[in-house]
Amino acid sequence: xxxxxxxxxxxxxxxxxxxxxxxxxxxxxxxxxxxxxxxxxxxxxxxxxxxxxxxxxxxxxxxxxxxxxxxxxxxxxxxxxxxxxxxxxxxxxxxxxxxxxxxxxxxxxxxxxxxxxxxxxxxxxxxxxxxxxxxxxxxxxxxxxxxxxxxxxxxxxxxxxxxxxxxxxxxxxxxxxxxxxxxxxxxxxxxxxxxxxxxxxxxxxxxxxxxxxxxxxxxxxxxxx
Amino acid sequence: xxxxxxxxxxxxxxxxxxxxxxxxxxxxxxxxxxxxxxxxxxxxxxxxxxxxxxxxxxxxxxxxxxxxxxxxxxxxxxxxxxxxxxxxxxxxxxxxxxxxxxxxxxxxxxxxxxxxxxxxxxxxxxxxxxxxxxxxxxxxxxxxxxxxxxxxxxxxxxxxxxxxxxxxxxxxxxxxxxxxxxxxxxxxxxxxxxxxxxxxxxxxxxxxxxxxxxxxxxxxxxxxxxxxxxxxxxxxxxxxxxxxxxxxxxxxxxxxxxxxxxxxxxxxxxxxxxxxxxxxxxxxxxxxxxxxxxxxxxxxxxxxxxxxxxxxxxxxxxxxxxxxxxxxxxxxxxxxxxxxxxxxxxxxxxxxxxx
Numbered sequence: 001x002x003x004x005x006x007x008x009x010x011x012x013x014x015x016x017x018x019x020x021x022x023x024x025x026x027x028x029x030x031x032x033x034x035x036x037x038x039x040x041x042x043x044x045x046x047x048x049x050x051x052x053x054x055x056x057x058x059x060x061x062x063x064x065x066x067x068x069x070x071x072x073x074x075x076x077x078x079x080x081x082x083x084x085x086x087x088x089x090x091x092x093x094x095x096x097x098x099x100x101x102x103x104x105x106x107x108x109x110x111x112x113x114x115x116x117x118x119x120x121x122x123x124x125x126x127x128x129x130x131x132x133x134x135x136x137x138x139x140x141x142x143x144x145x146x147x148x149x150x151x152x153x154x155x156x157x158x159x160x161x162x163x164x165x166x167x168x169x170x171x172x173x174x175x176x177x178x179x180x181x182x183x184x185x186x187x188x189x190x191x192x193x194x195x196x197x198x199x200x201x202x203x204x205x206x207x208x209x210x211x212x213x214x215x216x217x218x219x220x221x222x223x224x225x
Numbered sequence: 226x227x228x229x230x231x232x233x234x235x236x237x238x239x240x241x242x243x244x245x246x247x248x249x250x251x252x253x254x255x256x257x258x259x260x261x262x263x264x265x266x267x268x269x270x271x272x273x274x275x276x277x278x279x280x281x282x283x284x285x286x287x288x289x290x291x292x293x294x295x296x297x298x299x300x301x302x303x304x305x306x307x308x309x310x311x312x313x314x315x316x317x318x319x320x321x322x323x324x325x326x327x328x329x330x331x332x333x334x335x336x337x338x339x340x341x342x343x344x345x346x347x348x349x350x351x352x353x354x355x356x357x358x359x360x361x362x363x364x365x366x367x368x369x370x371x372x373x374x375x376x377x378x379x380x381x382x383x384x385x386x387x388x389x390x391x392x393x394x395x396x397x398x399x400x401x402x403x404x405x406x407x408x409x410x411x412x413x414x415x416x417x418x419x420x421x422x423x424x425x426x427x428x429x430x431x432x433x434x435x436x437x438x439x440x441x442x443x444x445x446x447x448x449x450x451x452x453x454x455x456x457x458x459x460x461x462x463x464x465x466x467x468x469x470x471x472x473x474x475x476x477x478x479x480x481x482x483x484x485x486x487x488x489x490x491x492x493x494x495x496x497x498x499x500x501x502x503x504x505x506x507x508x509x510x511x512x513x514x515x516x517x518x519x520x521x522x523x524x525x526x527x528x529x530x531x532x533x534x535x536x537x538x539x540x541x542x543x544x545x546x547x548x549x550x551x552x553x554x555x556x557x558x559x560x561x562x563x564x565x566x567x568x569x570x571x572x573x574x575x576x577x578x579x580x
Contacts, residue, residue: 020232020401135230135403137239138266169230169403 004206005198005216009034010127012091012099012120014113015164016156017131018139018148019105022166026131026200027102028058029218031067039098042068044088046112047104061220068097084112092119106148107155117158129164129197134184135177142187149192162197163189164216171221175208182212228403233371234259236404237327237391238267240372241299244379244411246325247273248291248298250284252306255339256395257329260301281306285313285326292322293432295419297379297411301327303395304345305336307353314388315354319434321449323382323414325375326360327391329398332557340557341395343479344531349392350508350538357446359453360388361460362507364478368402374505376408383414385456392507394530396480396559462505463514467493471500473572474518476539477528478504480559485528488565495566497573512542519543524572526550528565530558548575 013034015027024047031043043062062069070087091099103113120126130149132139139145153159167181178201189196198216201209206217231239238260241249249264261277268275278284284300291298302310307328317324330345332338349362361381363374371393378389423429436442464482467489468474477485482503492499502518504511519525525547527536533551540549552568554560 020230020235133230135228137229137231137235137406138263140229169228170401172228172403 003213003215005214009037009039009098011095011123011125012101013127013129014101014103014120014158015129015131016103016110016113016152016160017105017164017166018133018136018145019109020136021105021131021133021139022168022200023105023131024058024102025218025221026129026164026166026216027100028062029200029216029220031062031100032065032220033216034098034100035065035067040096041098041100042070042091042094043100043102044085044091045069045071045102046084046088047102047109048084048112058220088116092116092123095123103156107151110152110156113156113158117156120158126161127197128158128161130160130162130192130194131164131166132185132188134167134181135169142184142191145188146191160192160194162195163192165196165199168200168202173202173205175205178205178209179212228405230401231368231372231404232259232399232401233365233368233393234329234398235263236368236372236406237301237375237393237398238263239406240375240408241325241379242267242271242273243406243408244297244376245413246297246299246379247271248287248296249274250276250278250287250291250298250300252278252281252284252302254303254306256331256341256398257301257303257327259398260327260329281309282313285310285317288324288326289313289316289320289322292317292324293320293420295416295421297323297383297413299325299327301329303329303331304333304342307345307348311348311354314360315356315358316434317388318354318358318360318449319356320432321386322432323379323386324388325378325382325391326388327375328393330392330394332555338557339395341480341559342530342555342557343394343481344534344555345392346507346529346531346534349390350510353388353390358449359456359508360390361385361456361509362390362392363462364392364505364507365397366479366482366503368397368400368404370505371397372404372406373408376411380412381460383412383416385452387452387456392479394479457509460506461509461511461513463511464503464505465514466501466503468500468502468518470498471518472498472522473500473524473526473569474515474522475499475501475526475528475565475569476504476515476535477501478507478535481528481530484560484562485565488528488562488569491562491566492569495570497569499569510538510542515539515542516544519546522547524548524550524575526552526565526568526572528552528560528568530555530560
């Protein structure tokens with residue numbers, strides 16, 4: 001039997017990491033999971049760096065499920081302006097919501113989070129997950145991954161509280177790839193002194209991962225083309 | 226080597242490093258910024274140079290200087306930035322210097338938009354600067370090809386002492402796919418023409434595009450075109466897809482070739498005999514294989530993200546023997562497989578009759 005991710009969620013869950021690691025995919029699926037658990041859920045896209053690959057792409061799936069989406073009005077448009085959605089304060093101010101925050105890639109993307117950090121810290125009910133992917137060329141080993149993660153913490157002034165393992169090769173991810181990435185995830189976790197909160201796995205591979213813990217099924221793929 | 230998950234722009238940058246490029250000069254512009262961002266992270270770690278120039282014009286002139294010193298070098302930009310670089314690219318040709326220039330195209334003209342486009346086809350293949358000169362234009366259709374064609378591009382640039390352009394678009398630049406970065410060793414040419422100091426042991430090398438004697442300037446142009454002829458003979462690259470029994474021939478490159486492939490599968494299910502010739506080199510254009518296809522195919526369909534810019538090259542290649550339809554979306558919009566299928570049905574109805 002594999003063990004699926006199952007725990008009482010914090011009021012605010014933030015996903016950050018190296019860009020291209022799978023943050024948006026993890027955040028979108030987590031928001032859908034929260035909603036399925038019966039929580040009023042909102043997801044905020046704070047990615048001001050990359051106007052191409054954004055939570056907004058998943059607009060249809062999220063709105064169909066009844067998740068409130070907060071994204072820059074310019075996302076997916078032709079406007080190349082780094083803008084934060086004004087509504088984003090709602091996720092820190094409206095404590096009746098369960099909030100998911102999709103933080104932009106790398107330290108540059110995480111900079112935008114800084115303005116919300118004091119409120120998030122004051123409330124104190126949050127999980128700040130670092131999304132890691134061993135198949136991304138600049139985070140292929142624990143040390144280079146940690147280097148990127150430390151840059152992010154410095155930029156947004158919020159220390160991570162856990163790891164979201166998201167090692168994937170896009171559509172070609174195999175069960176073997178996920179199994180082979182466990183040692184890497186363990187090493188990052190030990191060196192950072194953080195728990196592995198979840199391991200993202202494409203839903204169709206779950207049966208092949210006997211004995212693995214905290215599996216978080218990825219049912220919705222955020223694809224650009 | 227294990228596969229890694231990369232964006233097209235990153236794969237291109239990493240392949241350039243693997244090809245021995247240690248000098249990158251650029252200026253940020255969407256949608257190519259990941260190339261610069263990746264170089265900024267990697268170059269300092271491997272003793273290379275990443276330099277964000279004060280402008281696109283400065284960047285291309287730094288490429289001229291570095292190439293003159295015999296080093297592998299590159300710059301990248303997106304459409305409006307390439308226009309700024311065009312003077313320098315002409316100077317590179319006049320100096321017979323190898324260089325790699327990347328255009329991750331966006332919609333134009335003018336400042337245009339930031340969504341993907343192929344509307345710099347004319348610019349890339351015909352007039353990337355003033356004067357009589359050519360450049361090899363490579364058009365990747367996957368993240369894997371962003372890497373492999375970049376690696377190849379440096380070798381070709383060295384071999385023929387000319388600019389190689391990677392002509393891609395915002396989609397291929399931004400999309401993520403698994404990629405294998407196993408290319409073997411680059412073939413760096415012996416550069417006895419480089420200006421690296423003669424130490425009184427040989428005559429000084431001079432690299433310039435200035436030539437005030439008309440006869441001498443003509444001789445240089447003629448010599449250059451002799452070299453281009455060799456390129457046309459040896460370096461044409463294309464991929465054929467389901468052409469064995471095709472009666473309709475799609476011509477598409479880059480992201481449009483991916484869309485067309487899906488459309489061809491659909492059209493085949495409807496009983497239409499459709500195939501595709503995908504140019505990988507836009508210059509030299511795969512003229513011979515198209516001309517041969519015109520013997521069997523009654524209609525050609527150009528699928529592109531420009532206002533029919535490639536249609537002229539197809540018509541020339543097949544000597545206007547067959548009608549050439551155009552299926553295009555522009556301004557940042559990618560044609561859908563359904564739109565392509567519709568055009569293929571139109572082509573099937575024509576059955577070879579002139580438009």
